[in-house]
Amino acid sequence: MESIRYDRLQETLYHEKLDNGLEIYVLPKEGFQKTYATFATRYGSVDNHFQVEGQEEVKVPDGIAHFLEHKMFEEPDGVDVFSKFSAKGASANAFTSFDQTVYLFSATEQIEDNLDTLLNYVQNPYFTKENVDKEKGIIGQEIQMYNDNPDWRVYYGLIEAMYQKHPVRIDIAGTIESISEITKDTLYSCYNTFYHPSNMMLFVVGGVNPEQVIDQVRRNQASKNYAPQGQIHRYFEEEPTAVGEKWKEIKLPVSQPKFLMGFKETATGLTGEALQRKNLVTKLMLDLLLGNSTALYQQLYDEDLISDDFGYDYTGTSEYAYSMIGGDTRDPKLLVQRLQEEIGKAVETGFSQEAFDRSLRKRIGNYLRLLNSPESIAHEFTRNRFKDSDFFAILPIYESLTLEDVNQRLRDHMNWEQLAVSVVVSP
CATH class of the missing domain: 3.30.830.10 (Metalloenzyme, LuxS/M16 peptidase-like)
Structure with a gap:
C-alpha cells in the first residue's frame, strides 16, 4: 500500500494495485460519519466496437453498457441487491455514462458488510434468456420516457447535431431496435471484457481506516479467480470536422x-x-x-x-x-x-x-x-x-x-x- 500526500489540501490518499489488476484508492476523512464507495469500470455507451489483445474484434448493439448495468442488480437467489444494502443501513445506486459505469453505496454503519456486498454482486453476473428478454421491455419504457422529456431531447439533440459518426451521438440507453438485438451471450461477452478487475477501480472515502479497507478487499479478491487479460482496444470511426446539422x-x-x-x-x-x-x-x-x-x-x-x-x-x-x-x-x-x-x-x-x-x-x-x-x-x-x-x-x-x-x-x-x-x- 502506498500513501500519496497532498500537503496543501491536507489530504492523504492510499493506493494499492492488486495482482488481478484492480486498483484500490482510499481517502480517510477524519470526523466524517458517512462513507461513500464507488466500484467503477472504464466502460460506457461509446464502447460498442472493441478488441481484447489476442482475441477477435467485436461489435455489439448500442445501449448494451446501460443494459448490463441494469442486469447487474439481479442475483441468482432472487433477492434484490437494493434490499441487501437497505438491510445494512446503506443506500445504493448505479449509473452509466459515455465512458464509465459506476456502482456505489453510501452508509454510516456496517461498512465492511456493505463493501463486500458491493464487490460481490458486481463480480457475480447472472444473465438468462428470460431475464434479458424481460429487461428489454423495462428499458424500452425508459427509452420512451426520455424520448418524451424535452430537457433530455434538447440535450441529445445537440449532440446528434454536432456528431456524425462518433457513438457519443447515440443515446446512452440505445434505441428500442438496438436493445432488441441484445442476448445473454453478448452481455457476458461485454461483461467478461470490461468488468475484468484490470479495467476497474474501487474508491472509498469517509471515516474509514485505509489499511483495514485495503486488507478486506485483498481477502475478497483472493477468493476469486481471474485469468490475466490483454489490453482493450476501442475502435471509433473517423469523425468529420464539420457538424452534422447547424x-x-x-x-x-x-x-x-x-x-x-x-x-x-x-x-x-x-x-x-x-x-x-x-x-x-x-x-x-x-x-x-x-x-x-x-x-x-x-x-x-x-x-x-x-x-x-x-x-x-x-x-x-x-x-x-x-x-x-x-x-x-x-x-x-x-x-x-x-x-x-x-x-x-x-x-x-x-x-x-x-x-x-x-x-x-x-x-x-x-x-x-x-x-x-x-x-x-x-x-x-x-x-x-x-x-x-x-x-x-x-x-x-x-x-x-x-x-x-x-x-x-x-x-x-x-x-x-x-x-x-x-x-x-x-x-
Missing part, C-alpha cells in the same frame, strides 16, 4: 422553447494533465463569458432572452469534446443572434485581468468546497483517473493559468463553423 428542431409540448447551442471539437488525442488543463481553462473561459455575474448574462436576462436556468458546460475527452450553452428562452433565433454578437465582441477585446482574477478565485473556491463532499470526491476522482489525471492535482494547474491562456482558448473554441443549435418547440 440547426436541429424537435417538436414537443413545452410552455417555452428549450435551447442549447454548442461548439464541436473533434479528437485531440490529449490525456492526463494536458487534457485536464484544457478542460479547466475552457470551463474558466465559459465562466468569464457567461457566468451569472457577468455583464452578458445580465444583458440577456434584462432582455428577457434567458431565465435563471441559463447555464453552460464543457465535456472534453481524447476522442471528442464540446461545449453546451443554453436554457429556456422566448426566442431561440434571437438568442443565437445576441450570443454571436456579444461573443464576437469578447473574442476581439478579450477578458480583463480583474475579471480573470475574480473568476479564477471563484473556481478555486468551488473546487476546495468539493473536498467536503464524499460523493463529489469519489465521482470526480474516478472520472479524472480514468482519463489518466489526478483530481487532487487540480489546484496547482488552476494557479498556473494566465489571462492569455483563457483569451487564447476563447479565440480557439468560439469557431462559428463548428456551431450547432438544438431547440425544442411546441408543435
